[in-house]
Amino acid sequence: MPALDGDGPLWLQIRRALARPILDGSWPSGAKIPAETELTERYGASRMTVNKALHSLAHDGLVERRRRRGTLVAERAQEHPVFEIWDVAAEVRRGGADYGFTIHEREIVDGGGRHGGIDGLDAGTSLLWLLVEHRAGAQPVQLEQRLINLDAVPAARKEAFRKLSPGEWLLREVPWTEARHTILARAARGTTARLLHLAPGSACLVVERQTWDGETPVTFARLWHPGEQHRLVGRFEPRKY
Amino acid sequence: MPALDGDGPLWLQIRRALARPILDGSWPSGAKIPAETELTERYGASRMTVNKALHSLAHDGLVERRRRRGTLVAERAQEHPVFEIWDVAAEVRRGGADYGFTIHEREIVDGGGRHGGIDGLDAGTSLLWLLVEHRAGAQPVQLEQRLINLDAVPAARKEAFRKLSPGEWLLREVPWTEARHTILARAARGTTARLLHLAPGSACLVVERQTWDGETPVTFARLWHPGEQHRLVGRFEPRKY
DNA sequence: TGCGTGGATATGTATATACATATTATGGTG
DNA sequence: CACCATAATATGTATATACATATCCACGCA
Numbered sequence: 001m002p003a004l005d006g007d008g009p010l011w012l013q014i015r016r017a018l019a020r021p022i023l024d025g026s027w028p029s030g031a032k033i034p035a036e037t038e039l040t041e042r043y044g045a046s047r048m049t050v051n052k053a054l055h056s057l058a059h060d061g062l063v064e065r066r067r068r069r070g071t072l073v074a075e076r077a078q079e080h081p082v083f084e085i086w087d088v089a090a091e092v093r094r095g096g097a098d099y100g101f102t103i104h105e106r107e108i109v110d111g112g113g114r115h116g117g118i119d120g121l122d123a124g125t126s127l128l129w130l131l132v133e134h135r136a137g138a139q140p141v142q143l144e145q146r147l148i149n150l151d152a153v154p155a156a157r158k159e160a161f162r163k164l165s166p167g168e169w170l171l172r173e174v175p176w177t178e179a180r181h182t183i184l185a186r187a188a189r190g191t192t193a194r195l196l197h198l199a200p201g202s203a204c205l206v207v208e209r210q211t212w213d214g215e216t217p218v219t220f221a222r223l224w225h226p227g228e229q230h231r232l233v234g235r236f237e238p239r240k241y
Numbered sequence: 242m243p244a245l246d247g248d249g250p251l252w253l254q255i256r257r258a259l260a261r262p263i264l265d266g267s268w269p270s271g272a273k274i275p276a277e278t279e280l281t282e283r284y285g286a287s288r289m290t291v292n293k294a295l296h297s298l299a300h301d302g303l304v305e306r307r308r309r310r311g312t313l314v315a316e317r318a319q320e321h322p323v324f325e326i327w328d329v330a331a332e333v334r335r336g337g338a339d340y341g342f343t344i345h346e347r348e349i350v351d352g353g354g355r356h357g358g359i360d361g362l363d364a365g366t367s368l369l370w371l372l373v374e375h376r377a378g379a380q381p382v383q384l385e386q387r388l389i390n391l392d393a394v395p396a397a398r399k400e401a402f403r404k405l406s407p408g409e410w411l412l413r414e415v416p417w418t419e420a421r422h423t424i425l426a427r428a429a430r431g432t433t434a435r436l437l438h439l440a441p442g443s444a445c446l447v448v449e450r451q452t453w454d455g456e457t458p459v460t461f462a463r464l465w466h467p468g469e470q471h472r473l474v475g476r477f478e479p480r481k482y
Numbered sequence: 483t484g485c486g487t488g489g490a491t492a493t494g495t496a497t498a499t500a501c502a503t504a505t506t507a508t509g510g511t512g
Numbered sequence: 513c514a515c516c517a518t519a520a521t522a523t524g525t526a527t528a529t530a531c532a533t534a535t536c537c538a539c540g541c542a
Contacts, residue, residue, distance in 0.1 A: 009495060035522060046497045051523080059300065067523045068505040181475045185426035185446035185468025203444035203468065205426035227426025227444065234422045250525060276492060287527045292493080308493045309535040485542085494533075503524075510517085 001034070001042070010045055014053040017043075022062050022077050033063060033071040061235070076235070088134045088142045088223075089168055097136035101165045104195065105131035108150070108157070118147050119210055120217040126150040128157065130166050133195050140196050143224040152218045167221065175213055182208040185227060196226055203227035242275070242283070251286055255294035258284075263303050263318050270319075274304060274312040302476070320474070329375045329383045329464075330409055338377035342406045345436065346372035349391070349398070359388050360451055361458040367391040369398065371407050374436050381437050384465040393459045408462065416454055423449040426468060433465055444468035 002020050004013040021027040034042070039050045054071055057063045062077045078094075092099040107129045111117025115129045127147045134142040146166055148156045153174050161169055186206050193200045207223045243261050245254040262268040275283070280291045295312055298304045303318045319335065333340040348370045352358025356370045368388045375383040387407055389397045394415050402410060427447050434441045448464045 011495080037522080048498085049496060052495090054523090056300075059297075065523065066505075067503060068521055070522060176479060179477045181473075181477065183424060183446070183473040183475075184471065185444040185466075187442075187444045187468075201428075201442055203426040203428045205424070205446075225426075227428075230425065232422075232424040234424075236420045236422065238417060252525075278492080289528085290526060293525090295493090306493065307535080308533060309491055311492060483542100485540105487538105487540085489536105489538090491536080492534090495531085497529085497531105499527085501525085501527105504522090506519105506521080508517100508519075510515105512513105512515085 004043060010043075011049050011052040011056070014039065014043055014045065014050060015056055018053065018057060019062060022057075022073050025078060027073050029073050029075050029077060031073045033073065035070055079233075087167065087171070089165060092134070092136040092141065095136065097139075100135045100137075102133045102135075103130060103161060103166075104133060105129065109147075115145070115147065118149055118217045118220045120212075121149060130161075131191075132166060134165070141225065141230070143192055143195050145222040145224075147220045149216070149218055152213060152216050170211075170219055174218055176211045176218055177214055178212045180210050183232065184208070186224075188224065188226075192224055196224060198226055205230050205232070207232075245284060251284075252290050252293040252297070255280065255284055255286065255291060256297055259294065259298060260303060263298075263314050266319060268314050270314050270316050272314045274314065276311055317476070328408065328412070330406060333375070333377040333382065336377065338380075341376045341378075343374045343376075344371060344402060344407075345374060346370065350388075356386070356388065359390055359458045359461045361453075362390060371402075372432075373407060375406070382466065382471070384433055384436050386463040386465075388461045390458055390460060393454060393457050411452075411460055415459055417452045417459055418455055419453045421451050424473065425449070427465075429465065429467075437465060437467055439467055446471050446473070448473075 002017045004010075004017055007013065018033065027033070033054075036047050036050045036054065039045070039054075040047050043050070054063065054065065058065050058071075061074055063071050064074045065071045089099045089101075109115055109127050109129045110123060111121055111125050111127060112123035113129075115127075117123060117125070118127065121127075128150055130144070130146045130148070132144040132146065133140055134144065144165075144167065148166070148170070150157055153170070155173065156166075156170075159169060164172065184206050186204055187201045188196060188198050188204045189200050192204070193202060196202075196204070198204070205225045205227045207225075208221070209223070210220045211218045243258045245251075245258055248254065259274065268274070274295075277288050277291045277295065280286070280295075281288050284291070295304065295306065299306045299312075302315055304312050305315045306312045330340045330342075350356055350368050350370045351364060352362055352366050352368060353364035354370075356368075358364060358366070359368065362368075369391055371385070371387040371389070373385040373387065374381055375385065385406075385408065389407070389411070391398055394411070396414065397407075397411075400410060405413065425447050427445055428442045429437060429439050429445045430441050433445070434443060437443075437445070439445070446466045446468045448466075449462070450464070451461045452459045
């Protein structure tokens with residue numbers, strides 16, 4: 001059981017300490033989490049504080065709590081972050097396939113060019129344009145059109161993206177406070193169709209994501225997936241309104 | 242400000258009482274919610290209990306809380322449930338257009354027929370099949386293929402769906418404990434293309450939703466939207482792991 | 483007028499305490 | 513051995529209390 005990291009409120013520290021082994025799979029679905037009284041001693045916190053951490057994890061679907069039985073790691077707990085972060089690499093690996101990517105285009109542009117700009121930046125801003133193909137084995141599973149705000153992320157200018165794909169690299173290196181996703185369907189044409197091995201006009205599921213750090217737009221990505229093949233899954237419970 | 246309904250834990254009662262005017266729009270975005278001390282008096286609860294209700298609303302993005310400034314209704318707070326419930330009628334009305342629907346097909350079938358079955362039910366189960374067109378003004382915005390488990394919802398057999406669409410009726414009348422959404426892209430063909438006024442082969446955004454009440458599957462819906470026109474939007478913040 | 487400083491204010495966190503409630507475990511009884 | 517009553521257990525809810533912290537506002541001074 002991981003130790004506390006000393007960063008921020010105690011209940012969030014406890015939450016993180018418990019979430020980590022759940023998300024990396026070392027506590028599998030159905031595993032029993034120590035009781036509140038035990039965590040109370042282990043972390044030197046009051047029961048109310050421990051309760052807040054566990055309640056928060058339950059609210060986000062990572063654990064299930066039952067009176068008397070205790071707190072168990074939820075089914076499909078590891079899938080939860082996928083819906084928010086939308087990381088192909090992790091998804092491909094979870095499916096058991098080899099993940100690989102190829103950068104087909106790389107160019108420094110401004111916001112007024114044919115690749116478009118980032119919402120909230122003026123046309124003169126320097127952007128890094130990338131066209132990235134993501135594969136599961138030999139099969140293309142995602143085509144990524146990405147723009148990175150070089151004012152916000154100057155390190156991207158020299159980054160080669162050898163080991164980490166641009167998406168993974170950004171997630172790891174760049175802080176962000178907000179992301180907005182738009183999901184739509186569009187027919188693949190031209191280069192898009194060709195790189196995804198699709199007939200022109202095939203339906204694709206497109207996820208557009210723009211990320212901010214405070215007020216500053218950081219990056220925009222348009223992610224194309226073959227429509228018949230790719231599915232976004234979410235699980236919900238009735239709200240408490 | 243609504244009164245408490247006396248149903249369930251006090252903090253959830255307070256949560257509901259505050260969520261209602263936010264979701265129905267009577268408290269617009271940016272409106273100030275009474276301070277914790279004031280709600281404490283109004284509802285006869287301790288500050289910790291009020292705090293739990295407000296914290297929970299903030300966690301779900303319905304309100305934003307800042308020290309000293311107080312608690313404000315969040316931007317786009319009314320959109321939040323859309324992501325989960327996916328109610329076209331409310332969405333169309335929010336856009337200012339007239340909402341209307343037409344039931345094109347209605348039939349009692351079993352799970353083995355050409356309309357398919359519901360996952361988790363055997364082929365002999367009686368199902369109500371419906372094909373529903375949803376419009377904003379004269380423009381078709383969604384085509385709904387629906388199957389209802391008549392064992393779980395016997396009242397549906399005689400329901401005419403005159404005022405409420407099947408989706409709204411089910412949401413209101415039938416309890417559910419879990420829903421699963423699948424989002425994909427698919428080309429519209431045949432009747433689907435015709436009813437949506439699309440050329441055959443056009444990309445559509447398809448949302449499939451299956452709902453359970455405990456272990457019992459209740460209903461399955463496949464919702465088709467013209468892909469270029471319809472967008473699913475979500476807003477996220479970094480997780481606290 | 484402009485600026486900094488300090489007090490007032492509302493939320494954020496943490497604790498100790500108490501009792502309620504659901505569910506499992508136990509043990510006794512027929 | 514089956515069954516039912518009862519105890520033990522872990523979470524669920526609620527309160528009172530205390531102090532921390534961010535932020536707005538007003539006051540005083542240059």
